Amino acid sequence: MLLEVKDLHAGIDGKEILKGLNLTVRKGEVHAIMGPNGSGKSTLSKVLAGHPSYEVTSGTVTFDGKNLLELEPDERAREGVFMAFQYPVEVPGVSNSQFLRLAYNQKAKHNGEEELDPLEFNDLLKEKAKIVEMDPQFFKRSVNEGFSGGEKKRNEILQMAVLEPKLAILDETDSGLDIDALRIVAEGVNKLRTSENGIILVTHYQRLLNYIVPDFVHVLAGGKVVKEGGKELALELEEKGYDWVKAAAK
Amino acid sequence: MKGFMTMTIAVSETQFTQPFKDQIANEDNADLRELRERAFEHFAKNGFPTPNLEDWKYTNVSEAVSEKWLVSSESRTIDSDLDIETLRKFRYDRNGFTALNQAFAAYRVIRIPKETSVDEPFILEHSAMVGEAIFPHTIVIAEAGSRATLVEIFASDAAGFTNSATQIFVEENANLTHCRVQKDAGDAFNYGVTEVTVGPAALYNATSINLGGAITRHDIEVVFTAEGGEAFVDGLYMLSGSQHHDTHSIIDHKVPNCTSHQSYKGVLNDTSRGVFNGKVFVREGARGTDAIQSNKNLLLSNDARVDTKPQLEIFNEDVKCAHGATVGQLEEEELFYLLTRGLPDPLARNLLTYGFAEEIINKIEVESLKEELDAAVLNRLNAEI
Ligand SMILES: Nc1ncnc2c1ncn2[C@@H]1O[C@H](COP(=O)(O)OP(=O)(O)O)[C@@H](O)[C@H]1O
Ligand SMILES: [Mg+2]
Secondary structure (H helix, E strand, O other): OOEEEEEEEEEEOOEEEEEEEEEEEOOOOEEEEEOOOOOOHHHHHHHHHOOOOEEEEEEEEEEOOEEHHHOOHHHHHHHOEEEEOOOOOOEEEEEHHHHHHHHHHHHHHHOOOOOOOHHHHHHHHHHHHHHOOOOOHHHHOEEOOOOOHHHHHHHHHHHHHHHOOOEEEEEOOOOOOOHHHHHHHHHHHHHHOOOOOEEEEEEOOOHHHHHOOOOEEEEEEOOEEEEEEOOHHHHHHHHHOOHHHHHHHO | OHHHHHOOOOOOOOOOHHHHHHHHOOOOOHHHHHHHHHHHHHHHHHOOOOOOOHHHOOOOOHHHHHOOOEEOHHHHOOOOOOOHHHHHOOOHHHOHHHHHHHHHOEEEEEEEOOOOEOOOOEEEEEOOOOOEEEOEEEEEEEOOOOEEEEEEEEOOOOOOEEEEEEEEEEOOOOEEEEEEEEOOOOOOEEEEEEEEEEOOOOEEEEEEEEOOOOEEEEEEEEEEOOOOOEEEEEEEEEEOOOOEEEEEEEEEEOOOOOEEEEEEEEEEOOOOEEEEEEEEEEOOOOOOOEEEEEEEEEEOOOOOEEEEEEEEEEOOOOOEEEEEEEEEOOOHHHHHHHHOOOOOHHHHHHHHHHHHHHHHHOOOOOHHHHHHHHHHHHHHOOOOO
């Protein structure tokens, strides 16, 4: 078992957003979490990543045998949790390669692996960048600064490629992408999909799932999973819209 | 009481009086002697600036100036290329420091000939020894169509007293890049003024890095005297311990169609104190002015403090101006982003602070200098990045 979320209640500023959420992810599985805007998808992603503004009021989250909720965000990351942000943050003055090498080395150190110097890391980065067809000119640029929406999303997947997480949570990685960029990002994720990792695809739309075929689909509404099924559930949602789901949540 | 009212300010005897008498006796250039005497008279009359003056209200130099300083014997070095008319343009009456500089100045002239591109930067390093007062005065004339880089480094490795002046003339179509790095020892005092005249379609690109010293102040004044001029007047002050730095900047759009960009950043730790005062004047008739100014400060400690005052004074319409200042801590969302990539909290904070400072340092194109400053910033953060 990679991730087990049980009866999770969480919120912000005293407002409950997740209201008893359950989710189990095993190694090698891809789970899609779908749901209307405001259903709590990003909240779930941020709670799993350890965002300090969100408060977990009850429930448990077990990751790789550990109590995830006890770990700081950076510890979670070094243990192998990765979240691709719906809105990636710009970090002025820090180059992409500098940032990624630091992150890579922190993880390497944690795993007792060899840390890389800038030259060695650059070789690794060049290889990884091919996965998302990213031009090496982006290595020198400040993290996400002045990147287009699509470039930011690609950069998130590049980070995933470098950090090789056990669990990747991709929050609306498809939003704001044109069809070519969507294909590139999706193919990148497919290349990173292995029998050893788990992926949670958070998305509003079904179209991403044409490219990354999920093993399970969970429909979130009102902070709870209201329906679960296989990949065909996504098509059903596409056809019927979310209204019936919202009704079900009430 | 009446007696007090009519009393003129006494010309006071200071520790600089005797050294001046000794030096001026050996000044054989009559014009220069007159200039120096006039400047010293101004100093003797007005003394050093005190916090009673609006422009000096946050920076108190009284302790530093009352210590015993030995006037550097280098003071009288005279450059043969020195032109008295250029010296007359220097506003020695700005304050007691500028007056004292003119009185004791060791002049140095750099002239970049017409239509000449100089690839190697001109590097001037100034350093005062313990208890020594130095008065470097540099004049840079970038003649029409020339292109060059000036690097000024202030690096006293002990408690010295630096009082410098730099006059810069960027003539028609010339392009001058200016890096000013102040990395004095932590117990040094440093006052410096930079006066810049930007001519027709000329470009002046300044980056001022302030890292060292106990009490330091830099006054910079950039004046556009013909159309089409452009200036970048950027800087960084990175302070810790009880350091105090003050930048007072004036950008004066006297003529139409000039562009100025100003970005100053401050990183303040411990009980350090920063002052930024930036005036941008857009004079009557200066149509088509484009001026942008910002001052952003990062406070790393609750006891650090910054007083920032960006000011725009516009006596004109048809101009594009923007200014602003911020004082704050690191952005929580940026910090969270770095944490989710596995960087431990202190490293993530250091990286963000480094990035904040790097935005200014990255402007520097002299590679060796940039690397050195990079390292200095990291050292300041006690970080290995
Ligand atoms: N920082 C916040 N402060 C207050 N309410 C929030 C905050 N973040 C999210 N919410 C609320 O929580 C609910 C779920 O939001 P979110 O998790 O972003 O949904 P989704 O990602 O599914 O669109 C929404 O009603 C939203 O308004
Ligand atoms: Mg969302």
